[in-house]
Amino acid sequence: MLNSNLEKLEYVFASVSQKVKKAKSSGAKIIDMGIGDVTLPLGKTVVDAGVNAIAEMSCNEGFRGYGDSSGYDFLKDAVAKYYEGRVRLFRDEIFISDGAKSDCSGITDLFFGNVFVTDPSYPVYVNSNIIAGNFPIFLQGNVSNGFKPAPDGNVPVEAVYICSPANPTGVVYTRSELAEWVRYARRHRALIIFDCAYEAYITENCPHSIFEIEGAEDVAIEINSFSKSAGFTGLRCGYTVIKNERLKKMWKNRQASKSNGVSYPIQRMAEAAYSEQGKSEWRQNVAYYLDNAGLLLRAIKRSGTYCVGGVNSPYVWFDCGRDSEKFFDELLKYGLVATPGAGFGKSAKNFMRVTGFSSRENTKIACEILSEALKR
Amino acid sequence: MLNSNLEKLEYVFASVSQKVKKAKSSGAKIIDMGIGDVTLPLGKTVVDAGVNAIAEMSCNEGFRGYGDSSGYDFLKDAVAKYYEGRVRLFRDEIFISDGAKSDCSGITDLFFGNVFVTDPSYPVYVNSNIIAGNFPIFLQGNVSNGFKPAPDGNVPVEAVYICSPANPTGVVYTRSELAEWVRYARRHRALIIFDCAYEAYITENCPHSIFEIEGAEDVAIEINSFSKSAGFTGLRCGYTVIKNERLKKMWKNRQASKSNGVSYPIQRMAEAAYSEQGKSEWRQNVAYYLDNAGLLLRAIKRSGTYCVGGVNSPYVWFDCGRDSEKFFDELLKYGLVATPGAGFGKSAKNFMRVTGFSSRENTKIACEILSEALKR
Secondary structure, three states: OEOHHHHOOOOOHHHHHHHHHHHHHOOOOOEEOOOOOOOOOOOHHHHHHHHHHHHHOOOOOOOOOOOOOOOOHHHHHHHHHHHOOOOOOOHHHEEEEOOHHHHHHHHHHHEOOEEEEEEOOOHHHHHHHHHOOOEEEEEEOOOOOOOOOOOOOOOOOOEEEEEOOOOOOOOOOOHHHHHHHHHHHHHHOOEEEEEOOOHHHOOOOOOOOHHHOOOHHHOEEEEEEOHHHHOOOOOOOEEEEEOOHHHHHHHHHHHHHHOOOOOHHHHHHHHHHOOHHHHHHHHHHHHHHHHHHHHHHHHHHHOOOOEEEOOOOOEEEEEOOOOHHHHHHHHHHHOEEOEEHHHHOHHHOOEEEEEOOOOHHHHHHHHHHHHHHHHO | OEOHHHHOOOOOHHHHHHHHHHHHHOOOOOEEOOOOOOOOOOOHHHHHHHHHHHHHOOOOOOOOOOOOOOOOHHHHHHHHHHHOOOOOOOHHHEEEEOOHHHHHHHHHHHEOOEEEEEEOOOHHHHHHHHHOOOEEEEEEOOOOOOOOOOOOOOOOOOEEEEEOOOOOOOOOOOHHHHHHHHHHHHHHOOEEEEEOOOHHHOOOOOOOOHHHOOOHHHOEEEEEEOHHHHOOOOOOOEEEEEOOHHHHHHHHHHHHHHOOOOOHHHHHHHHHHOOHHHHHHHHHHHHHHHHHHHHHHHHHHHOOOOEEEOOOOOEEEEEOOOOHHHHHHHHHHHOEEOEEHHHHOHHHOOEEEEEOOOOHHHHHHHHHHHHHHHHO
């Protein structure tokens, strides 16, 4: 039988991207603050590492074929070093992958049943569970919980998805909030799937890793990425960290059966991204995006509307006081693209996401457009 | 509930690779003809394309973030051109991926139920179906069917896996044999998953693509790779071709939900591999591996034992006249590693696989060792 779940997926962004395409093709100048994609070029350290790795593969002595499906030790060691001071990681706990999206979706191979997903959330959590025949139970984010819903202690599930700092809202969970999730997971023997792809944006005193929370090692799977930190959205590299022995073996078997690992040059580039020089290069970019997000946050706040994110995240999430798809159309008339909340969940109909991933110049123009549009 | 299927996978190769590791660490000179991995370095055209693509990403104008999850048009066009003369392909029928293993295993997201797998076969077909909770039904390969079992017309299944040229046996299906599979699939509404990762090794007049067979377009999914042709085992790039409208939409949804596509530099390198200059570079390597396989084939044939492959494939498959794990141990004493058939299926206990992926010099030594060992 064909898996008709694959035909049930909703693509709320399809109409949005068609409208953007149409506007762009009309010749209008469009500032795109919709897509969650980095824009600044790769740092020199990363580029040099990639060029060297490819050169290695052009000669007999340096050529590399299949690597271990879980990644090269040199990159695992770089990841462990990156975590040093927060969490101690060992090589066999680290699984290199071609990005957080592959891991966030592939992780459904580990379990069957009901899962908690926050609403709004990154659509991959929902869609991958629908494909797998699992049942997402939505935890509503709203103004009263600051878009950080807590788990429902009366409902047992197989797995919970937490994204912190969150996409699309930009909010970050505190230590005590995460501890509540760990307590829930331990009580109900649920997995925590902790997506910290935006941890490099944290500026306040909040956990970067779920493993900073006591007891998480038995129940949590952490997924991190080089995309939003080192700008790898077009290079594809991420990793999953697992400490529980049984889960580790299961994921190892899954990866060995379904992947031949990540491109050697890309792994060398990722290693370089976590070197001291590499980090100092991309941290400048992260600071630039955060400054943009701060400008957006302050401009929207001045208009008096409810607004979160932008401090520990490149994303700013705000109440646009009307149906977000209508507000999207209004902004597009001004030449600004933002993302309607409806694309991230049913509870977010009146909310919008804007991102700090544009240029400073475009961000300043966007601030003016948003101030003007939110007045109406 | 955790997916305990992940704990049921058998790794017959684990003991083999431990023995090899031990032998190597003892300082003995080991000729490894076990692993199915290329050894010759990347061609200049591919290397240049990779270096240029990384350089592009180091400046504002050339930087690329997320690409389409199905790949860039430039690479789809290169694939369509590669197929020209055999099969006409359109962009929306081509899905670029990080390799045939990902697609061969990920394809289980499309269906539930029983599947036909040949025995012996590439272990990924079996393991990915076990993980998915499907039921593999084995079609026995043996001397009387030349290790090309035909489908059992009385048994309906959801999907059939065909690898041609086959791993591990090196045999290739003829046009009329493939037509029988297509007739079976159309009659039983089964999917054909056609793995042609070794098609570049075909020297005789046999189909390179399942879509050369009339009627296949409705039922077949073809998976191809740059690994064994252009030497991309360490770079990771492959593609899936689907012509049926419904299957195409399902796979598109699957890929959009579970992948962010393939690294931009790797896609540029794959494009270069399918350029005229690129092809002429890797075709020299393929010819070299085929010559090695021919030497092995002739040496083994001279010993009088049953032997297939080696003509349209880098693999030679032979009856070692005793338990293959014992013969493995015997060969290891001579310093030669070959792969016991038991790793590929239950019917292949007395068979071994050797590969043409070593150097000419090592291949000649291996021929002598095999001739000597098969005498006993």
